[in-house]
Amino acid sequence: MTTSTKKTISISLKAAVLAMAAWYIYHQFHKKNNDLKQFQALTAHINSTHVIIAMGIVVLLMVVNWVLEAFKWRFLTKRLVNISLWESIEAVFCGLTWAISTPNRVGEYGGRVMFLPNRKRIHGVFAMAVGAFGQIIMTNVLGLIAIIWLFYNYIPINNLLFYGVILVSAVTLAVLLIFFSTLNG
Numbered sequence: 211m212t213t214s215t216k217k218t219i220s221i222s223l224k225a226a227v228l229a230m231a232a233w234y235i236y237h238q239f240h241k242k243n244n245d246l247k248q249f250q251a252l253t254a255h256i257n258s259t260h261v262i263i264a265m266g267i268v269v270l271l272m273v274v275n276w277v278l279e280a281f282k283w284r285f286l287t288k289r290l291v292n293i294s295l296w297e298s299i300e301a302v303f304c305g306l307t308w309a310i311s312t313p314n315r316v317g318e319y320g321g322r323v324m325f326l327p328n329r330k331r332i333h334g335v336f337a338m339a340v341g342a343f344g345q346i347i348m349t350n351v352l353g354l355i356a357i358i359w360l361f362y363n364y365i366p367i368n369n370l371l372f373y374g375v376i377l378v379s380a381v382t383l384a385v386l387l388i389f390f391s392t393l394n395g
Contacts, residue, residue, distance in 0.1 A: 224304075227321075231307045276302055283322060286337040290330045301325040340393065347390045354379040 284298040301322045308317030323334035
C-alpha cells in the first residue's frame with residue numbers, strides 16, 4: 211500500500227468519525243428536544259448574565275479537562291512512543307467521539323490507540339487501563355478524605371465510631387495504593 215493510499219484512508223476514516231459524531235449529536239438533540247425545552251424554561255428565569263458566565267465557566271473547565279486528559283495520555287504513552295501534545299489532544303478527542311457512541315465508553319480505548327503505531331496499540335490499551343485505574347484510585351483517596359472531613363466538621367458521631375471511620379479509610383487507602391504501586395511499578 212502506498213503512502214498516498216494510506217493517507218487517503220486515514221483522512222477518510224477521520225472524516226467518517228467526524229460525520230458520525232455530528233450525526234450522533236444532531237440525533238441526540240433532535241430526539242431529546244423536550245429536554246432542551248425544559249432547559250430553556252429553566253434558564254428563562256435566570257439572569258442572562260449569570261447564564262452566560264456559568265456556561266463560559268463550564269466550557270472553560272471542559273477545555274481544561276481535555277488538555278489535562280491529553281497530558282495524561284501523553285504521559286501514559288511516553289514509554290511506548292513519543293507523541294506530541296497535539297497528537298495527544300487528537301487522540302483524546304477521537305476517543306471521546308468513539309466513547310459517546312459505544313456502551314460503557316469502551317470506544318474511548320479504540321479511539322485513542324488509533325493514534326499509536328500498530329505494534330503499540332495493545333500496549334496502549336493497557337496503558338490506558340492503568341491510567342483509568344489510577345484515576346479511580348485518586349477519586350477514592352479524595353472521597354475517603356472528604357468523608358473523614360465531613361464527619362469531623364458536620365456529622366456529630368461518637369469518637370469511637372469516628373476513629374473507626376478513620377481506620378477503615380486508612381486501611382482502604384493503603385490497600386488501594388499498594389495495589390496500584392505494584393501494578394504500576
